[in-house]
Amino acid sequence: MVKCFKLSTDGIVPIAFGYSGCIATDQITVEGKKVGYMYREAPSNEMDNDWRFFSGYETQEYMDKPGNHSIYDLNTIANYDPDIIPFIELPIGTECERGDDGILYVITE
Numbered sequence: 001m002v003k004c005f006k007l008s009t010d011g012i013v014p015i016a017f018g019y020s021g022c023i024a025t026d027q028i029t030v031e032g033k034k035v036g037y038m039y040r041e042a043p044s045n046e047m048d049n050d051w052r053f054f055s056g057y058e059t060q061e062y063m064d065k066p067g068n069h070s071i072y073d074l075n076t077i078a079n080y081d082p083d084i085i086p087f088i089e090l091p092i093g094t095e096c097e098r099g100d101d102g103i104l105y106v107i108t109e
Contacts, residue, residue: 003026003029003030004030005029005030006029006030006031006032006080007029007076007079007080011079012075012076012079013079014075015075015078015079015082015085016074016075016078016084016085016088017075018075019049019073019074019075019088020047020048020049020073020074021047021048021049021071021072021073021074022048022049022050022051022052022053022071022072022073022074022077023051023052023053023069023070023071023072024052024053024054024069024070024072024076024077024080025053025054025055025058025062025063025068025069026067026068026069026070027054027055027057027058027062027068028053028054028055028077028080028081029070029072029076029077029080031055032080033055033057034055034081034083034098034102035053035054035055035077035080035081035083035084035098035104036054036055036056036057036097036098037053037054037055037056037095037096037097037098038051038052038053038054038084038087038095038096038097038104039051039052039094039095039096040052040090040091040092040093040094040095041092041093042092049074049088050092051074051077051084051088053077053081053084056097056098074088083098083103083104084096084104087104087106090106090109091109093108093109094106094108094109095107095108095109
């Protein structure tokens with residue numbers, strides 16, 4: 001299945017460069033939704049920067065399909081939603097959620 005990403009590779013600029021890989025869902029990269037929930041866990045390998053990004057609208061059925069999420073450079077996800085940038089150096093165990101006011105907040109650190 002070929003994915004049609006919301007941003008072209010030409011539209012990706014270095015705004016959060018050098019942070020390695022993360023996991024994000026197609027609701028962000030294909031559908032263009034903002035990050036609604038993100039958390040940082042222990043890395044699974046040396047190329048993993050620990051962050052996981054979701055729109056917050058994914059169901060369990062959606063997440064059970066491996067084709068609905070992929071590994072990306074964190075810079076790519078920052079281009080989709082620059083609101084994540086102030087949080088990317090927070091420690092493992094951090095969770096952030098977008099409030100009803102549209103702003104991302106730390107909910108656990």
